[in-house]
Amino acid sequence: MSLHAPKLAPRDCGDCQIRHRAVCARCDGDELARLEEMKYYRSFQAGQNIVWSADRMDFVGSVVSGIATLTQTMEDGRRQMVGMLLPSDFVGRPGRAIAPYDVTAVTDLVMCCFRRKPFEEMMATTPHVAQRLLEMTLDELDAAREWMLLLGRKTAREKIASFLTILARRETGLKAKTPKGQISFDLPLTREEMADYLGLTLETVSRQMSALKRDGVLELEEKRRITVPNYDRLAEETGDDADGGMLA
Amino acid sequence: MSLHAPKLAPRDCGDCQIRHRAVCARCDGDELARLEEMKYYRSFQAGQNIVWSADRMDFVGSVVSGIATLTQTMEDGRRQMVGMLLPSDFVGRPGRAIAPYDVTAVTDLVMCCFRRKPFEEMMATTPHVAQRLLEMTLDELDAAREWMLLLGRKTAREKIASFLTILARRETGLKAKTPKGQISFDLPLTREEMADYLGLTLETVSRQMSALKRDGVLELEEKRRITVPNYDRLAEETGDDADGGMLA
DNA sequence: CGTCTTCCTTGATCCGGATCAAATGAAAGG
DNA sequence: CCTTTCATTTGATCCGGATCAAGGAAGACG
Incomplete structure (x- = not known):
């Protein structure tokens, strides 16, 4: 809430x-x-x-x-x-x-x-x-x-990306819709907690995080500390439409 | 609501x-x-x-x-x-x-x-x-x-059973927790709409309905008209704990 | 009546994510 | 220093549900 x-x-x-x-x-x-x-x-x-x-x-x-x-x-x-x-x-x-x-x-x-x-x-x-x-x-x-849309219809990769955009938005001022450029933040949850959030297993979470890193969507310097070099690039991975997706 | x-x-x-x-x-x-x-x-x-x-x-x-x-x-x-x-x-x-x-x-x-x-x-x-x-x-x-629990963690069979228990409960007086014995009701949704509800495809919905029918959990006399011979038997299939599951 | 159209069922195959298993790394404590 | 523990990563394999495809049943309508 x-x-x-x-x-x-x-x-x-x-x-x-x-x-x-x-x-x-x-x-x-x-x-x-x-x-x-x-x-x-x-x-x-x-x-x-x-x-x-x-x-x-x-x-x-x-x-x-x-x-x-x-x-x-x-x-x-x-x-x-x-x-x-x-x-x-x-x-x-x-x-x-x-x-x-x-x-x-x-x-x-x-x-x-x-x-x-x-x-x-x-x-x-x-x-x-x-x-x-x-x-x-x-x-x-x-x-x-x-x-519910995320749990019912999104792929593992889209789920991870969606979760990260939520954290990124919370990071850059409450509810700012489209943070710009580079953002860094801590992951408050373990891989297992993320999995419980996303309806996945912890292994799948880990694999998809690695895949997003490999593809240059994010950098993982410390496992629990993330840098997103380009927010828009991350947002493209969520499956939501371009204008914000999570807006109310 | x-x-x-x-x-x-x-x-x-x-x-x-x-x-x-x-x-x-x-x-x-x-x-x-x-x-x-x-x-x-x-x-x-x-x-x-x-x-x-x-x-x-x-x-x-x-x-x-x-x-x-x-x-x-x-x-x-x-x-x-x-x-x-x-x-x-x-x-x-x-x-x-x-x-x-x-x-x-x-x-x-x-x-x-x-x-x-x-x-x-x-x-x-x-x-x-x-x-x-x-x-x-x-x-x-x-x-x-x-x-969200249903979408994230339940199997297709559990999803179908959960959906049917909800309809069955609505049928037998609002929110009665454990209807007893035999219940019949119409399915208000097409297979595709059920699939959209449950995060499945319409084929999977159809197959699981057939499987539940084969296993004697329900009878399908008219495709859109269902009889559940034993509510408790259906409830066992939902994955929820015995005392009602969907209670608030 | 036959032909659409819509909804549903069933079969065959594929694939994304689960499961099982092992290894790595970092922090904590002796 | 070594051992233990816990979070994480990565690999190998499996399986449930998606996808692709075909066919059936019941209206609607000419």
């Missing part, structure tokens, strides 16, 4: 601006103050599970730093990642007590949380917050549907 | 109860009346396109009868269905003018519509409606994520 550029500049509200922008870009001072009182922080270590599927989830919140993933697992162990949460992304389901998937910290992670009940009560009395959450949920739904 | 059982009994409001339950299960009389004034109907023929991807979409609404689909298409023609709308499902994206996918009537279809602008204005002043829409969007998101 990613953050749209707020319509209004975020107000200064202590050390947790990210969270306020995420859930309350258009709130007035009172609402900000009420949110401020309710918040608390939780830290997680890399690899630590935050919520298990089918468990109660008694909080909502935003990622302050680090990366979390949402995954679904079948009885026999097949896994599919269904969401990746980067800083400023929102976690949680107002009105829903039970988590339908595992939430896991893949790096060290700090979240800014609100207990679910009082948050919901506040939501009921401040229409802006409900509307903001609806917007964010619609964004997530768009992203999920784009991902 | 499917309809939760309303918390309150729907009020009698003319010939369009479905729509009111969908967007306004908890509205009071005034709000119902305002919705009533705004509504209008649109009919579409089987196969007719309702909205093209990237077009403006100036209405929201509910399906009254018939079936519509949401699909994304790649430049080279690869298609992935990303949603299937049955009666009472909601269509449209409050706050979003541009449709990110094609909306198509796959059968003759009647929709109950509201112009987007006034609907949004009403939403801003009636918190119940925004909250109801948030709930519905969260349901859709859950369904999309379940679908």
Whole structure:
């Protein structure tokens, strides 16, 4: 669930601006103050599970730093990642007590949380917050549907390229549609996590990364550090049409 | 986007109860009346396109009868269905003018519509409606994520079985989790449309349907009319765990 | 009636990605 | 330094589903 550029500049509200922008870009001072009182922080270590599927989830919140993933697992162990949460992304389901998937910290992670009940009560009395959450949920739904196209119809090479363009876009300012020229960034996920995201095996991920490197689409100086010499060249590999593809 | 059982009994409001339950299960009389004034109907023929991807979409609404689909298409023609709308499902994206996918009537279809602008204005002043829409969007998101698991990790046979359990559940009362015994229903989609839904080819869909028939999981008396002699036997084929799988 | 057309089934073959297996490299710890 | 561990790469082989191709069944319509 990613953050749209707020319509209004975020107000200064202590050390947790990210969270306020995420859930309350258009709130007035009172609402900000009420949110401020309710918040608390939780830290997680890399690899630590935050919520298990089918468990109660008694909080909502935003990622302050680090990366979390949402995954679904079948009885026999097949896994599919269904969401990746980067800083400023929102976690949680107002009105829903039970988590339908595992939430896991893949790096060290700090979240800014609100207990679910009082948050919901506040939501009921401040229409802006409900509307903001609806917007964010619609964004997530768009992203999920784009991902369904990727999972159902793209080749392994296109999947990898699509994934990298998403990271590249997150890197160069939130949601900039067409970054230009050379971009470097770290891969936040292991090959296996990428495979779970893309509906592939880790071997196929590794092979396709090597192939893209061989073809000059990217450089891999450190296995987890990538340089894309030419964003447009990478974008051609995604199978999306030229004008951006992942746009909402 | 499917309809939760309303918390309150729907009020009698003319010939369009479905729509009111969908967007306004908890509205009071005034709000119902305002919705009533705004509504209008649109009919579409089987196969007719309702909205093209990237077009403006100036209405929201509910399906009254018939079936519509949401699909994304790649430049080279690869298609992935990303949603299937049955009666009472909601269509449209409050706050979003541009449709990110094609909306198509796959059968003759009647929709109950509201112009987007006034609907949004009403939403801003009636918190119940925004909250109801948030709930519905969260349901859709859950369904999309379940679908991502299907697309990314299930075998062709599991995909077909999963699809049929969804239809079977819709058939036996909305969202009943485990229908019992024998169920018969019509297949609303062609083999090709099923393939687009499941990330397969139409040949594979046909072959797997034949295989399930050969194995006694289902009977196909008329190609588009299915009988499942034992729901649990079908559910075993989905790969989901025994307690329902598709539950939210 | 015969001929389209559309939808579906079935067969033969191919290929992309999965699976099985081994080796490399880097970091951590004794 | 050596050993262990974990992430990654690469090779060899296999197989599920795609692709190519042909034929059948049911309307629609002259």
